[in-house]
Amino acid sequence: MRDTVGRSAGAGAPPSTAAEADLRHHGDAETGPGxxxxxxxxxxxxxxxxLAERIRASVADLAxxxxxxxxxxxVARRHRRDPAEVLLTAGAAEAFVLLARxxxxxxxxxxxxxxxxxxAALRAAGHRVExxxxxxxxxxxxxxxxxxxDLVMVGNPTNPTSVLHPAAALERLARPRRVLVVDEAFADCVPGEPESLAARAGVPGLAVVRSLTKTWxxxxxRAGxxxxxPGLVARLAEAQPLWSVSTPALVAAEACSTPEAVAEADAWAERLAADRAALAADxxxxxxxxxxxxxASFLLVRAEKGEELRAGLRNRGIALRRGDTFPGLGPNWLRVAVRERDTALRMTRVLAQLL
Structure with a gap:
């Protein structure tokens, strides 16, 4: 596999190779009791x-x-799309696997x-990746x-950087005979979703992946x-296992797509922005x-001896996401989830003692 490495001014060290980066490492591996x-x-x-009550009630239909x-x-109404342009999946992860296959x-x-x-999904399907x-x-x-x-994958806002790319910049990547996959798992962290491409049905080759995991x-x-x-959706549906999305997940997808739910998510995004700004300043x-x-709902930070800092926080009961499993980053990078103000202050007080 070949890396195409940024050489613009300020570029850091070359990215991790596939052998160096653990592409299957995720934030849940950092957590633990206490x-x-x-x-x-x-x-x-x-x-x-x-929402929990709607999901519980769906158990009655499991037969x-x-x-x-x-x-x-x-979902189609929520994004002003035709239902033929929607594929429901067992989380965003299934969408990536289907695309790769x-x-x-x-x-x-x-x-x-x-x-x-x-x-990881592309490599598992035998594709070379740049x-x-x-x-x-x-x-x-x-x-x-x-x-x-002829296949480009990009996140927006991007995990782990939390950077929101302009929709116009993403649209410049679209063209005939190319599939452009935009991962919008964190798009509803942005009030009003101004840079989302989810409703832009006319962009050639565009596939937008969404998740209900983060906000809800x-x-x-596993709901996404x-x-x-319609042509790409039909091809992916043919490869999807029958009934891969459970009844409770379908109920959740329907419930979270109502105007009331979208308004609730938008109000949360406004509160998130305030908490994120305060944590960033701290x-x-x-x-x-x-x-x-x-x-998005996290910050990417760089620190001297970041790996030691992460270990020190963990020894004091606080889990952060390591950055060195993301290609292009290294052990001095850490991803910090945004929490409500009181919880964030508990973390930053401990961090201040370590620093």
């Missing part, structure tokens, strides 16, 4: 009671096979640092992507979906470099 969790990006206090039609229509790219490119599961690695502060330059790449606290339920042209005041323009 640890204050700043490693996993799922919104705390979720699912909300109204019947899952019927995705109502959830598909609800169905597509036959000649030149697949993944823009890093980003969520590693898309590349990386375009963005230098800090991780601004997307569409010209960095090879012109002849449904990691254990993909939005693309971390910067402690001398850490905080990646600017953060838009």
């Amino acid at each position: 640890l204050l969790d700043f490693a996993v990006n799922v919104r705390t206090g979720t699912p909300p009671p109204w 019947a096979y899952p019927d995705p039609s109502a959830a598909r229509r609800a 169905v597509l036959r790219p000649r030149r697949a490119v993944v823009v890093h640092p980003q969520f590693t599961e898309p590349e 990386r375009v690695v963005l230098a800090p502060d991780f601004t997307l330059d569409p010209q960095r992507v090879p012109e002849d790449a 606290g449904l990691a254990g339920l 979906y993909l939005l693309a042209d 971390l910067a005041a402690l001398g850490l470099h905080v990646t600017p323009n953060a838009a």
